Amino acid sequence: xxxxxxxxNTHDWLVSxxxxxxxxxxxxxxxxxxxxxxxxxxxxxxxxxxxxxxPLTRAGRVVKFWLGQWKxxxxxxxxxxxxxxxxxxxLLVARTFSVLIGGVxxxxxxxxxxxxxxxxxxxxxxxAATVVFLCMVIAVVRRLVFKPAxxxxxxxYGKGRTADAIFLLGLIAILxxxxxxxxxxxxxxxxPIETLAVLSLxxxxxxxxxxxxxATLAAVSFTAYLAHxxxxxxxxxxxxxxxxxxxxxxxxxxxxxxxxxxRLKPVRWGVSDERLDQVKSFGVKKFEDFTWKHMLDxxxxxxxxxxxxxxxxxxxxxxxAPRFLTIKARDYAFRHYPVFGKANNNxxxxxxxxxxxxxxxxxTCGACEEECPLLVEYIDKIVDLRRGMIDDGQxxxxxxxxxxxxxxxxxxxxxxxxxxxxWTKSPEFQRTxxxxxxxGKSDADTLYFVDxxxxxxxxxxxxxxxxxxxxxxxxxxxxxxxxxxxDSGHEVRRFGEEMLFMxxxxxxxxAVKASRTRQIVTADxxxxxxxxxxxxxxxxxxxxxxxxxxxxxxxxxxxxxxxDEDKVFTYHDPCYLGRHNHIYDDPRTVLDxxxxxxxxxMKRSRxxxxxxxxxxxxLFYEPQEEQRMSxxxxxxxxxxxxxxxVTACPFCMANIEDAIKVAGMEGKMSVLDLTExxxxxxxxxxxxxxxxxxxxxx
Amino acid sequence: xxxxxxxxxxxxxxxxxxxxxxEGNDIEREELVYSVNEPDNYAVEEALQIRDRVGxxxxxxxxxxxxxxxxxxxxxxxGANQAVLISDDAFMGSDGRGIAxxxxxxxxxxxYDLILTGVQADDGAAQVGGMLAAMLDYPFASLVNSISVExxxxxxxxxxxxxxxxxxxxxxxxVLSIQTGINEPRYVGMRGIRQVASVPIPTLGAGDVGVNPVxxxxxxxxxxxxxxxxxxxxxxxxxxxxxxxxxxxxxxxLVAAKGGLK
Numbered sequence: 019x020x021x022x023x024x025x026x027n028t029h030d031w032l033v034s035x036x037x038x039x040x041x042x043x044x045x046x047x048x049x050x051x052x053x054x055x056x057x058x059x060x061x062x063x064x065x066x067x068x069x070x071x072x073p074l075t076r077a078g079r080v081v082k083f084w085l086g087q088w089k090x091x092x093x094x095x096x097x098x099x100x101x102x103x104x105x106x107x108x109l110l111v112a113r114t115f116s117v118l119i120g121g122v123x124x125x126x127x128x129x130x131x132x133x134x135x136x137x138x139x140x141x142x143x144x145x146a147a148t149v150v151f152l153c154m155v156i157a158v159v160r161r162l163v164f165k166p167a168x169x170x171x172x173x174x175y176g177k178g179r180t181a182d183a184i185f186l187l188g189l190i191a192i193l194x195x196x197x198x199x200x201x202x203x204x205x206x207x208x209x210p211i212e213t214l215a216v217l218s219l220x221x222x223x224x225x226x227x228x229x230x231x232x233a234t235l236a237a238v239s240f241t242a243y244l245a246h247x248x249x250x251x252x253x254x255x256x257x258x259x260x261x262x263x264x265x266x267x268x269x270x271x272x273x274x275x276x277x278x279x280x281r282l283k284p285v286r287w288g289v290s291d292e293r294l295d296q297v298k299s300f301g302v303k304k305f306e307d308f309t310w311k312h313m314l315d316x317x318x319x320x321x322x323x324x325x326x327x328x329x330x331x332x333x334x335x336x337x338x339a340p341r342f343l344t345i346k347a348r349d350y351a352f353r354h355y356p357v358f359g360k361a362n363n364n365x366x367x368x369x370x371x372x373x374x375x376x377x378x379x380x381x382t383c384g385a386c387e388e389e390c391p392l393l394v395e396y397i398d399k400i401v402d403l404r405r406g407m408i409d410d411g412q413x414x415x416x417x418x419x420x421x422x423x424x425x426x427x428x429x430x431x432x433x434x435x436x437x438x439x440x441w442t443k444s445p446e447f448q449r450t451x452x453x454x455x456x457x458g459k460s461d462a463d464t465l466y467f468v469d470x471x472x473x474x475x476x477x478x479x480x481x482x483x484x485x486x487x488x489x490x491x492x493x494x495x496x497x498x499x500x501x502x503x504x505d506s507g508h509e510v511r512r513f514g515e516e517m518l519f520m521x522x523x524x525x526x527x528x529a530v531k532a533s534r535t536r537q538i539v540t541a542d543x544x545x546x547x548x549x550x551x552x553x554x555x556x557x558x559x560x561x562x563x564x565x566x567x568x569x570x571x572x573x574x575x576x577x578x579x580x581x582d583e584d585k586v587f588t589y590h591d592p593c594y595l596g597r598h599n600h601i602y603d604d605p606r607t608v609l610d611x612x613x614x615x616x617x618x619x620m621k622r623s624r625x626x627x628x629x630x631x632x633x634x635x636x637l638f639y640e641p642q643e644e645q646r647m648s649x650x651x652x653x654x655x656x657x658x659x660x661x662x663x664v665t666a667c668p669f670c671m672a673n674i675e676d677a678i679k680v681a682g683m684e685g686k687m688s689v690l691d692l693t694e695x696x697x698x699x700x701x702x703x704x705x706x707x708x709x710x711x712x713x714x715x716x
Numbered sequence: 717x718x719x720x721x722x723x724x725x726x727x728x729x730x731x732x733x734x735x736x737x738x739e740g741n742d743i744e745r746e747e748l749v750y751s752v753n754e755p756d757n758y759a760v761e762e763a764l765q766i767r768d769r770v771g772x773x774x775x776x777x778x779x780x781x782x783x784x785x786x787x788x789x790x791x792x793x794x795g796a797n798q799a800v801l802i803s804d805d806a807f808m809g810s811d812g813r814g815i816a817x818x819x820x821x822x823x824x825x826x827x828y829d830l831i832l833t834g835v836q837a838d839d840g841a842a843q844v845g846g847m848l849a850a851m852l853d854y855p856f857a858s859l860v861n862s863i864s865v866e867x868x869x870x871x872x873x874x875x876x877x878x879x880x881x882x883x884x885x886x887x888x889x890x891v892l893s894i895q896t897g898i899n900e901p902r903y904v905g906m907r908g909i910r911q912v913a914s915v916p917i918p919t920l921g922a923g924d925v926g927v928n929p930v931x932x933x934x935x936x937x938x939x940x941x942x943x944x945x946x947x948x949x950x951x952x953x954x955x956x957x958x959x960x961x962x963x964x965x966x967x968x969x970l971v972a973a974k975g976g977l978k
Contacts, residue, residue, distance in 0.1 A: 187869070293906075295910060295911075300907065408905050409905070409907065409908075410902070410905060411794065411902025411903045411905075411908070412902065412903070413903030413905065414900075415900060415901075417903075418901075418903050419730060421903070421905075422728075422731075422751065423730070423731050425906065426728070426731060426749045426751075427731055427749060432728070432730050432731030432732075433731075433748070434733065434747065436747075515905055515906070516907075517905060517906035517907040517910070518905060518906045521906060681958065
């Protein structure tokens, strides 16, 4: 390789300034080491987090999400820009180090690149520097002129960060410019021009330098080199104070990212359920209660705003934006654990940087986590903060009642436990649908886990009956637990009441075991998620949409055509079916199997589905908000041209049904559960079945 | 400040379907879910907040049976320093005056600067607080919805008709009956209750408290329940059965007709 520092190009300034460059190196590296050590020290004081397992899987995620920038194209323009900058950085790493080392050791040669490779590498990096430089210009223009809405900082969350962002972008541009100018001026001093990539920034600069004297070139060269070195170290030491720290931390953030996102973090890593009683304090109350990985998340957030852009709570004007959950925590960490001076943290986070309403506002829909290019975790943090609030008794009155009712009655409505199977009692329904209560006297293969809302809510009971009729139609040998079933505890857990959840889980687990069933079906995605991921030792569980899709494919379920061909259907993905369990296609397959059914997609669908407002206890919470999430959702359906929203979750149904009334769209928009739609259109062959639809359909 | 809060365990109205029993002299108590009387819970919260501001202790007391320990436990989990159960067969069937008599003797055994009760029990008649104050010859303020502590006395307020507030000064020691809404009672989770599961709750009988059994209980009661019934639906109620819009219009029309809209 022709090093830029090879003997032919060695100049006086390089020799005479060697000690200067060496000093900059040493000071720069020491500064960075000190700052990094300070930042790391906080992580050591954090709670445990077991993230050292599955190294290969983790390495694979680094390849996909870090090197492969997997999430970035979700935002086409910003994503492309980032991919270009990232690729440029990766390509330039070796060149930068080579240049930096060259300042103190003129004999340095890029290691491990024999033959023509170095020349090829030079050309590639000339272009890389050019692309990064241009991207910086575009990024600055974008920030200053186009001002994408998601970068704005509402006054309640503090000051805007545009100046800081532009400062950092500018520094990178200077770094690229200095690098290119150094290459250009150097090249002019001896190397043939064709060593520079045509039309690259170094090439352009070399042309501009034209016939400058050797002395001028040497001066330019020196200045460029010094600027490059200073910019490099300044950036290195400045980034840990702001939004660009992710350049250093992202690799680790992604390597240690959560592998099983569907599972909630335990109260304390490494503490079994039985030993939880000995844990003095639950959840996150002060900053050091966060785990080290969660703190690393705070460091790594690039403040890109994609999470808040997709957060339904933020869209509805609730006092929550995931982005600021992180940014506030990072500011807190920097303020209370400063690089210079002593740590001074002793205040509870709630009431300081977070408000109670902010933390209760989250529906745990997962939209933020789905977007985040750095795989920052939000749900676990929200749940941990709620665990802390529950532990301190800071729970809004609107939630205390249902929680207490779940404790005493097994359902949030305070209804009698013995009436849990009342929805099955109508004679018309019972005459034709073989539904058994598995109270030890009768057996079945399959357990239909109904859960609270479908058991007790007059409207949702229809989902229960439709589900039972579908199971009956396909010849499933099934039953329900009846009074032995209690709330699945899905939201109880996500609202931070871990002990109550554990009591419910243990009760239901025993009841399921006693039923001696071999599989579980449910029509409630929240129950599905709880049974599948929060429970242990229960039989495999399926959502009813999976069952129906399978039966449709095998031909066991056939459909009559839709009666009203003017209706336009759209499918609303429930968060706990879609994003949290990746069941996107089964419900759509079912819809598309109904002859004559016209289906449109909403803009926000599948993994970008927009939460209806949340299920379980969220139905009781009285949020501060400008409008309901569900109203926003119903408008999205109307925008897509739909007249019927089909969903597959009783909570979505409850929220959307309310929203249609609130938005004054009765008559123009309606909502149906997938099971109800299937129940209405299923081709029934037996006389009994036909009678049944005649008497208790819909 | 040492504060005593008198609490009571009642059927939780939000979680029960209250029905008359076959004899028609009481409600059907089987399968009822009980909890601490709601205003009493606000009183405990207020006591805890005062204690946390000015120091002292909070004691919670109830007159009842073994099953009432559950509510005392809940209040301990909220943060009360101690709880006492006053229980004796001789107390069965006491009227309000009987309960007040028992509590009076208990109060005289201790040193309390402030005694709080809920404004009334869900199944009670708002008698005990006032009677207790009279028997102790303490000043009494009812329907209290805010308390501020001053040297040797309190400033308390109550809401009066029309949403106005009245501020009163009251000397300590005194008895106050606490209105709901005075604060936001903290949540007590399963974990909190488990943590106080082994805290002993002393049970005091008539002899321990120093109550003459003849003065309390069913025989001494001078107010006796003679009937219990659900009122029948009568004329005068109008049910609107139209659509939401129609109902809204009808309501407007009715209110306007009665002079409610100006």
